[in-house]
Amino acid sequence: MVAKATVDSAEGASQSLRNGSLNALFELGEHPVDESPKLKVAVIGAGISGITAGILLPIKVPGIQLTILEKNADVGGTWLENSYPGVRCDIPAHVYQSTFEPNIGWTEEYAQGNEIRDYWQRVARKYGVYERLRVNTKVIAAEWAKEAAQWRLMLEDVAAARTYSEDFDVVIAAIGRFNAWKLPEYPGIESYSGRLRHASNWDPDFDPQGKSVAVIGNGASGIQVVANLQKIVSRLDHYARSPTWIAGSFAGEGEGRKLEPLYYSPETLRSFEDPAVYLEFRKKFEGKFYGRFETILRDSEGNKKLREEFKTSMAERTKDKPELLEHILPDFSPNCRRLTPGPGYLEALAQPNVNFIRTPIAEFRTDGIVTTDGVVRKVEAVICCTGANTDMLPPFPITVPGTGSLQDAWTPDPYTYMGVATPSFPNLVFIQGPNGTGYSGTVPNQIETQTTYIAVLLRKVASQRVKTFAPSKAATDDFVAYSDAFFARTVWTEGCRSWANGGRPGARIHGHWPGSASHLNFVRRNPRWEDWEWTYKSETQNRFAYFGNGRTSKESPLDGADPPPDLVKYLKRPDEIDLRIYHEEWFDV
Ligand SMILES: Cc1cc2nc3c(=O)[nH]c(=O)nc-3n(C[C@H](O)[C@H](O)[C@H](O)COP(=O)(O)OP(=O)(O)OC[C@H]3O[C@@H](n4cnc5c(N)ncnc54)[C@H](O)[C@@H]3O)c2cc1C
Numbered sequence: 001m002v003a004k005a006t007v008d009s010a011e012g013a014s015q016s017l018r019n020g021s022l023n024a025l026f027e028l029g030e031h032p033v034d035e036s037p038k039l040k041v042a043v044i045g046a047g048i049s050g051i052t053a054g055i056l057l058p059i060k061v062p063g064i065q066l067t068i069l070e071k072n073a074d075v076g077g078t079w080l081e082n083s084y085p086g087v088r089c090d091i092p093a094h095v096y097q098s099t100f101e102p103n104i105g106w107t108e109e110y111a112q113g114n115e116i117r118d119y120w121q122r123v124a125r126k127y128g129v130y131e132r133l134r135v136n137t138k139v140i141a142a143e144w145a146k147e148a149a150q151w152r153l154m155l156e157d158v159a160a161a162r163t164y165s166e167d168f169d170v171v172i173a174a175i176g177r178f179n180a181w182k183l184p185e186y187p188g189i190e191s192y193s194g195r196l197r198h199a200s201n202w203d204p205d206f207d208p209q210g211k212s213v214a215v216i217g218n219g220a221s222g223i224q225v226v227a228n229l230q231k232i233v234s235r236l237d238h239y240a241r242s243p244t245w246i247a248g249s250f251a252g253e254g255e256g257r258k259l260e261p262l263y264y265s266p267e268t269l270r271s272f273e274d275p276a277v278y279l280e281f282r283k284k285f286e287g288k289f290y291g292r293f294e295t296i297l298r299d300s301e302g303n304k305k306l307r308e309e310f311k312t313s314m315a316e317r318t319k320d321k322p323e324l325l326e327h328i329l330p331d332f333s334p335n336c337r338r339l340t341p342g343p344g345y346l347e348a349l350a351q352p353n354v355n356f357i358r359t360p361i362a363e364f365r366t367d368g369i370v371t372t373d374g375v376v377r378k379v380e381a382v383i384c385c386t387g388a389n390t391d392m393l394p395p396f397p398i399t400v401p402g403t404g405s406l407q408d409a410w411t412p413d414p415y416t417y418m419g420v421a422t423p424s425f426p427n428l429v430f431i432q433g434p435n436g437t438g439y440s441g442t443v444p445n446q447i448e449t450q451t452t453y454i455a456v457l458l459r460k461v462a463s464q465r466v467k468t469f470a471p472s473k474a475a476t477d478d479f480v481a482y483s484d485a486f487f488a489r490t491v492w493t494e495g496c497r498s499w500a501n502g503g504r505p506g507a508r509i510h511g512h513w514p515g516s517a518s519h520l521n522f523v524r525r526n527p528r529w530e531d532w533e534w535t536y537k538s539e540t541q542n543r544f545a546y547f548g549n550g551r552t553s554k555e556s557p558l559d560g561a562d563p564p565p566d567l568v569k570y571l572k573r574p575d576e577i578d579l580r581i582y583h584e585e586w587f588d589v
Pocket residue numbers: 044045046047048049050069070071072075076077078079082087088089090091096137138139140174175176177178179221396431432442443
């Protein structure tokens with residue numbers, strides 16, 4: 001029987017083919033070569049990554065049946081969940097937007113969180129993302145079913161408090177790097193009777209005006225929260241266990257920026273209405289974010305220059321409390337942790353109502369916090385800006401029977417092929433996964449190019465009737481070896497604690513791509529299919545089974561079709577032909 005001869009690995013398939021047993025059973029499929037069976041794909045998460053996938057994949061992958069599963073009640077991810085005082089992008093909004101849906105109407109240079117949220121919801125609406133979206137749906141487990149070659153997702157309907165399961169051919173995890181936020185684990189924290197919140201879980205009913213408040217953490221969130229709360233609270237205790245560099249800006253833009261909003265003038269906004277003017281503005285501005293990559297290299301002139309620049313500007317900004325500087329200036333180089341411009345932060349630290357506390361926290365009491373030197377500081381509220389799961393482990397089990405869990409495979413460090421997939425975890429890909437994003441450039445552009453890479457992969461899977469795909473271990477090991485050699489040249493592997501190294505100074509870097517954003521965009525252009533292992537839907541495992549009946553679908557109704565199908569799409573006006581991409585567009589056949 002044919003079914004008995006089915007093989008479940010590429011190696012098994014080629015072995016069988018070599019001895020000819022399966023090819024003896026081969027019969028032509030009665031379908032045109034370009035007719036793809038439906039590919040049922042789930043995207044987990046509807047932040048910028050999920051929204052971008054919801055736009056690009058249906059256009060780029062014929063035959064895809066896409067569902068976006070989102071635990072929240074709406075799309076937006078980071079920008080839906082974070083509403084703490086002062087939340088805004090710290091790179092300019094004209095750079096932190098979809099590259100194909102630019103917004104000439106940003107009101108401020110560094111837009112506030114709700115303007116960013118509204119923008120992405122508008123983009124999602126315009127491109128039909130909501131039609132593919134299932135909200136209030138939390139993925140609580142994923143298990144691979146080998147026979148069916150599908151992922152079984154356990155889903156929780158958050159609104160109705162019920163669970164159910166659904167099967168998908170491919171799963172794309174777009175769950176965000178900073179979504180699984182967590183409170184610190186200090187003795188006594190559960191007995192604290194004041195207002196205790198993580199910044200990503202801001203309580204809109206809490207009015208900090210005139211209160212004594214502790215803010216734990218000096219990452220980008222803590223820096224924004226301190227700068228904004230200092231002005232309205234009676235006392236602010238800022239617990240910062242590591243020193244940090246405070247940048248003027250990321251790319252030399254907005255130098256000398258203050259806490260106050262930077263509104264665009266009506267004249268500037270009007271000038272953006274001219275598409276040529278706006279494009280020139282965007283190209284200049286966005287281009288800056290691809291520069292300065294040299295500054296991540298150890299002992300580079302660029303990095304030394306940053307150190308001097310930042311030292312000078314930090315001294316100037318703390319001149320009202322000069323003793324602060326020695327506590328906040330790091331030994332490690334700028335860029336080891338992600339830079340933060342922090343407008344208003346150092347100025348806030350220099351105010352008399354702020355205590356800057358580097359002594360580690362020992363425990364919580366019902367009414368405050370005790371540091372390891374025995375000092376007790378009572379506060380009415382504690383805001384934890386303590387970040388998220390820096391190990392990057394997905395917060396729900398992902399299991400392949402016989403292999404184990406992804407969580408185990410990623411311990412002590414995430415193990416991926418180019419940040420996209422992991423060996424032995426078939427039909428599972430990541431957007432913004434470990435090592436998947438270049439440090440320079442912009443997050444929206446990186447998400448778009450990564451989604452495009454995945455689209456090319458899925459187009460192959462759908463059109464060539466692939467049953468399972470996963471990167472090989474050999475290719476993944478080579479990628480890891482390259483990465484580690486590259487990271488050793490960078491300041492990221494110096495002695496700082498950051499989400500890029502899992503909070504372990506000097507440990508492996510899993511937060512960044514080993515190279516610049518331009519390097520990554522170059523690499524992603526041409527997928528290396530030889531690094532992947534494939535099995536096919538055909539029971540014979542003949543890789544050419546998808547060739548079908550020897551025709552394309554357009555040719556089948558050729559006789560008598562009115563109008564006749566365009567079988568010569570390649571014919572264009574010669575002056576419109578770009579020979580560099582001529583005969584390479586996937587949709588022109
Ligand atoms: C406060 C804050 C400010 C930031 N500012 C900047 C900035 O200025 N510039 C910059 O470049 N980057 C910034 N970032 C980083 C930011 O997270 C990314 O730029 C980008 O928004 C990430 O988008 P994403 O879709 O990958 O992830 P997210 O926005 O985190 O979205 C992930 C989505 O997945 C959903 N999800 C997670 N788990 C599940 C599950 N089990 N089931 C169903 N759904 C699930 C979540 O609900 C969420 O909607 C900031 C991050 C934070 C936290």
